[in-house]
Amino acid sequence: MADVIYLAEGPRVALRYISMRDFEELSGLHQESAQLLARWMPGGPLVAYEDFERYMTRFDGPVHEGFLICRRDTGAIVGRANVNNIIRGTHQSAMIGYSAYASTLGRGYMTEGLGLLVGHAFGEMGLHRLEANIQPxxxxxxxLIKRVGFQREGYSPNFQFIDGAWRDHERWALTVEMTTA
Ligand SMILES: CC(C)(COP(=O)(O)OP(=O)(O)OC[C@H]1O[C@@H](n2cnc3c(N)ncnc32)[C@H](O)[C@@H]1OP(=O)(O)O)[C@@H](O)C(=O)NCCC(=O)NCCS
Incomplete structure (x- = not known):
């Protein structure tokens, strides 16, 4: 844990960038959580090294940023959160995606971690609006998204191809103004 650089820290968890060095730990987590993730997350589980390597290339450019939520006491990874499809200019917006892992589900780590992610996105990253699309x-x-302060904006039929079908999603969003109101 000595060389870990956290971008933001809460009482129990901290936020940091994902890196190739996380492969082994994440591969184990994805193996144990395959059933939890399959129905809700696009793409297959990141168990094989080649799949992880391919996944990590999405963060090469300025469009997607990948983060991990880790316990502060042990450094163990408890969640993954991405800021995807970053649009700059007059939008300064992005879509977030996230997942917990089976062994640490339901402890509030993701609520705290997404709070840190929002702070980082609206602070360091200079974004103004975050969107989350969630199956009904x-x-x-x-x-989770309600607890973090997002509001429901609408409903998008056949929004994303997940687990073998085009799935409807609810569209939720948070803007800087909503965090300061
Ligand atoms: C969606 C997902 C990330 C939510 O994870 P989670 O573990 O429920 O979220 P948290 O870590 O914030 O835990 C919150 C729960 O812990 C409970 N909890 C227990 N101890 C707690 C504590 N000390 N502090 C805060 N909450 C605590 C809360 O009451 C809450 O329970 P509730 O959801 O029944 O109200 C998770 O279900 C998941 O990964 N699903 C599969 C992938 C997925 O769906 N991703 C999102 C696609 S849109």
Whole structure:
């Protein structure tokens, strides 16, 4: 943990960039969480090295940023959170994606971690609006995004291809103004 640079720290978890050095730990987490993730997350589980390597190339340019949520006491990874499809100019917006892992689910780590992510996105990254798209039957994710302060904006039929089908999603968003109101 000595050389870890955190971007933001809360009482129990901290936010840092994902890196190739995280492969082994993440591969184990993705293996244990395959069932949890399959129905809700696009792309396959990141278990094989080649898949992880391919996944990491998405963060080469300025369009996507990949983060991990880690326990502060042990450094263990408890969640993944991406800021995707970053649009600059007059939008300064992005879409977030996130997942917990089976062994540390339901402890509040993701609520705290997404709070840190929002702070980093609206602070260091200079973004103004974050969007989260969530399937209507993903109750845990809907509870989470509400707790973090996002508001429901609308409904997008056949929004994303996940687990073998085009899935409807609810569109939730948060702007800087909503965090300062
Ligand atoms: C969506 C997802 C990230 C939510 O994870 P989570 O573990 O429920 O989120 P948190 O870590 O914030 O835990 C919150 C829960 O812990 C409970 N909790 C227990 N101890 C707690 C504590 N000390 N502090 C805060 N909350 C605590 C909360 O009450 C809450 O329970 P609730 O959802 O029943 O109200 C997770 O279900 C997941 O990864 N799903 C699969 C992937 C996915 O759906 N991704 C999102 C796609 S849109």
């Amino acid at each position: 039957d993903n109750a845990a994710s809907l509870r």
